[in-house]
Amino acid sequence: MSPRIVRTVSELRTVLAPSRADGVGFVPTMGALHEGHLSLLRAARSENGTVVLSIFVNPTQFGEAADLDAYPRTEAADVALAAEAGVDLVFAPSVDEMYPTGFATTVSVGGPLSETLEGAVRGRSHFDGVATVVAKLLLAVQPDRAYFGAKDAQQVVVVRRMVADLGIPVDIVTRPTSREADGLARSSRNTRLSPDQREIAAAVPRSLRAAQDTFALGVRDSHRLAAAVCAELHAAGLDPEYVETVDAESLEPMSEVAHPALLALAVRVGPVRLIDNVVLVPGADDRIPLISPERTRP
Structure with missing residues (x-):
């Protein structure tokens, strides 16, 4: 109905x-x-x-x-x-x-x-x-x-x-x-990507996975994690507006990931501005780019 x-x-x-x-x-x-x-x-x-x-x-x-x-x-x-x-x-x-x-x-x-x-x-x-x-x-x-x-x-x-x-x-x-099958986060703006641009956009989730893999190897320095993201994006011909690691709750910048952190990025692919993120948690073996479901009530 x-x-x-x-x-x-x-x-x-x-x-x-x-x-x-x-x-x-x-x-x-x-x-x-x-x-x-x-x-x-x-x-x-x-x-x-x-x-x-x-x-x-x-x-x-x-x-x-x-x-x-x-x-x-x-x-x-x-x-x-x-x-x-x-x-x-x-x-x-x-x-x-x-x-x-x-x-x-x-x-x-x-x-x-x-x-x-x-x-x-x-x-x-x-x-x-x-x-x-x-x-x-x-x-x-x-x-x-x-x-x-x-x-x-x-x-x-x-x-x-x-x-x-x-x-x-x-x-x-x-x-x-x-996410789509290749990991691209679903967005209403994705429909504005041409087929070639859509293929290039797949570098965004790849870049986050690269950061997760680097993190899993024990790297906690935010600059090195950002470098892993940028390497994948640059290889696809993309120049990010930002790649930042911040506290997952306060969003304060972090130089070392000692507690849950949000690694977030923004990048333009053709006419479309894409954003995405992954949460990095020390001690957790979680390489899926997502924030775990949470509830907040006053």
Whole structure:
């Protein structure tokens, strides 16, 4: 059965009111659904009586107008996929519904959480946009659990901090990065890669695997780990925007990996900017590029 589509917060809350006793699971997206999104929806379906999917291309988190304009809008196809995943309700608001006339409030998470990695490249305003829209969506849906993918590791850390600081009563559930057969992290932007560019993009997961292999040999120096990543990328003709090793929780830079660390990268392949990461844990024999599922509740 096709999920019900609602466009306003007031209708959303009215429709959800009778369903809250059995638990509400929520997956926020910008649409253009792929297997990564569907894996989150399936997880939500298995743990909740009602599943809500949001589709909203949030203009405040795009630094480049061209990137916003190029972002795919495929609502009809998304709703069909949502139906197959067992979604009950699709919240697809307009920009005016989310940011009405006179809107003047920004949610901002400070410090390294929003100023390193993506924040250093895209600017603080990117995560201000993310935190603000996620806060609004969580307050609109009021779910018991909200599901995020580990590919956007920094976003997950920012959202966890925001939820804890503001006391929003929701479990933040992180699921492993969904990957193609060659290891490339699934992303809505991947559809913009040409066949040749798609082949080149496979160097991204290879580079992370090279770092994992280097780490498994006992290397803990972040510069040597980054060098292993860069060697694979450079061999494919790619020049990364950054390759950084940071504390997996605080996102503070690390020179030596003495406790769980996030090794993250960003690189452009043709017109597409790709991000990916791996968590390195001393003493753990884990060479799969993912963040283990975690929950955070205030």
